Amino acid sequence: MELEISKMTLEDLTKIQDILFSEFDDFWTISTFKQELQCQNSHFIVVKDQNLQILGFAGFKHIINEADIMNIVVKKDYRKRGIGKCLLENLISYAKDLQIDILNLEVNENNITAISLYNKLGFKNVGIRKNYYNDKYNAIIMKKDTD
Numbered sequence: 001m002e003l004e005i006s007k008m009t010l011e012d013l014t015k016i017q018d019i020l021f022s023e024f025d026d027f028w029t030i031s032t033f034k035q036e037l038q039c040q041n042s043h044f045i046v047v048k049d050q051n052l053q054i055l056g057f058a059g060f061k062h063i064i065n066e067a068d069i070m071n072i073v074v075k076k077d078y079r080k081r082g083i084g085k086c087l088l089e090n091l092i093s094y095a096k097d098l099q100i101d102i103l104n105l106e107v108n109e110n111n112i113t114a115i116s117l118y119n120k121l122g123f124k125n126v127g128i129r130k131n132y133y134n135d136k137y138n139a140i141i142m143k144k145d146t147d
Contacts, residue, residue, distance in 0.1 A: 001049060003083070005090050008044035008057055010037055016054050023075050036061070036070065043098070044070075045090055047083055058087040062100050069105040072114070085117055092121065096146050103146060106132065106139040118142050 016023075017030055028036075036042045036059065044059030056074035060067040069091060074083045095103055106129065107114050123142040132139035 001081070003055070003086060004048045004050075004052075005045055005086070006048070008037060008046045008059065010034065012046050012054060012057075013037065023077075028071075042070070043094060045087065045094065047087055056083050056087055058091050060091060060095065060103065062095070062098065065099060065101045067095055067098075067100045067103050069103060080113070084114070085121070088117065088121055092144070092146060101146055103144045105142050107142065108133050109138045109140050115140065115142075118144075 013030070013033055020030070037044060039061070041063065042059060042061045044057060046054050046057045048054055054075075055078045056072070058069070058072040060069045062068075072084055072087050072091075074087070092103065103123075105118065105123065107118065109115075109128075121144070123144040125140055126143045127141040129139040129141060131137070
C-alpha cells in the first residue's frame with residue numbers, strides 16, 4: 001500500500017469529522033482538535049492512501065526542545081499494517097527537524113501493541129500515572145531522546 005504523509009490541515013479535519021469517533025477513537029472533541037491545529041506549538045500529520053483517504057493521524061506539542069506526543073491514531077480497519085509505525089517514525093523525524101531533543105508520551109498499560117512499537121523505536125518507560133485512563137487504568141509514561 002502506497003502511503004502519503006502530510007501536515008494536517010483544518011480541511012483534513014473537516015473530511016474526517018463525521019467518522020472521527022466511529023472509525024478512529026473517542027479521543028478529543030472537534031473544537032479541541034481545531035484549537036490544537038491552530039496552535040503554533042502543535043504539529044499534526046496525516047497519512048493518506050493512494051485515493052487520498054485519511055487512514056491515520058498523529059501529533060505533538062512542543063515547548064522549547066521537548067515535545068509531548070498527543071496522539072497516534074489509525075482507522076480501525078487499517079490497524080496492524082505498519083501505519084502507526086509510519087506515523088511515529090515521521091513524528092520522530094519531524095521533531096529532529098525542529099531541533100526537539102526529547103519526545104514524551106503516555107500510553108494505556110493495556111495497549112500492548114502500542115507499547116511494543118514504542119519500545120522498538122527507542123522509547124523507554126520512565127514512570128506510571130495511576131488510574132489515569134477513566135480512573136481505572138494506569139498510564140505508562142515513556143520518553144525518547146531524538147539524537
